[in-house]
Amino acid sequence: MSEILKAEEVHKNYRIGKRTVEVLHGVSLSVQRGETLSVMGASGSGKSTLLHLLGGLDKPDSGDVQFEGNSLVSMKAPKRAAFRANRCGFIFQSYHLLPELDVLQNVILPSMAARRKDAKTRAEHLLDRVGLCGRMDHRPMELSGGEQQRVALARALMNEPDLILADEPTGNLDSHTGENVLHNLFDLAQSEQLTLILVTHNEDVARLCQRELVLKDGKLEE
Numbered sequence: 001m002s003e004i005l006k007a008e009e010v011h012k013n014y015r016i017g018k019r020t021v022e023v024l025h026g027v028s029l030s031v032q033r034g035e036t037l038s039v040m041g042a043s044g045s046g047k048s049t050l051l052h053l054l055g056g057l058d059k060p061d062s063g064d065v066q067f068e069g070n071s072l073v074s075m076k077a078p079k080r081a082a083f084r085a086n087r088c089g090f091i092f093q094s095y096h097l098l099p100e101l102d103v104l105q106n107v108i109l110p111s112m113a114a115r116r117k118d119a120k121t122r123a124e125h126l127l128d129r130v131g132l133c134g135r136m137d138h139r140p141m142e143l144s145g146g147e148q149q150r151v152a153l154a155r156a157l158m159n160e161p162d163l164i165l166a167d168e169p170t171g172n173l174d175s176h177t178g179e180n181v182l183h184n185l186f187d188l189a190q191s192e193q194l195t196l197i198l199v200t201h202n203e204d205v206a207r208l209c210q211r212e213l214v215l216k217d218g219k220l221e222e
């Protein structure tokens, strides 16, 4: 196995006016390619903050985050944007689909900049894998929450990322619907050889991952 992602002594605070909210106090982590990891922790412990730093959406105050040995912190903005677009897929609690586009267009969207010739075929394949091949011309508002999250999952995989960062992907769903979405997620993670980092409040969901981490007092415990 090879290391795909590394965090070294990451510190992160937020400043609101004169107030400082201390969140991460020296988080270190090494993730091997193909691993599945869960991150649990109390509300406000910094799980989303950590995920944003690992995905290059935000920068730490100090410390480093490296993807395949390249620092996301010192990377220039266009290269970091290319990393986010092509190497990393995000799934959020709320699905963030574009309401005016149909399901197929939503999934194809991340590949538009690269003008992939096989974009439609890839999107159709992914929608088939998540059981939505019959709903491609529907708008997001015509779908259930679980179906919308499966569209978001297909969209996250569109550019064949290496890493998936999922922030409470089943947080808005009932347990049965959530199980179906997780089944799709783990199934695709395996067949597409993805590295998966999954933030969750649910111990049963955390246990589906090979490694279980807990964020507590600004530090990560295994």
Ligand SMILES: Nc1ncnc2c1ncn2[C@@H]1O[C@H](COP(=O)(O)OP(=O)(O)OP(=O)(O)O)[C@@H](O)[C@H]1O
Pocket: 014, 015, 016, 021, 023, 041, 042, 043, 044, 045, 046, 047, 048, 049, 050
């Ligand atoms: N942009 C921001 N500006 C100021 N404070 C922030 C910002 N984002 C997060 N915080 C604060 O940082 C702390 C950690 O937030 P974060 O969302 O990372 O926690 P979390 O563990 O994901 O929480 P939850 O489980 O409730 O989603 C919280 O106290 C939050 O209020």
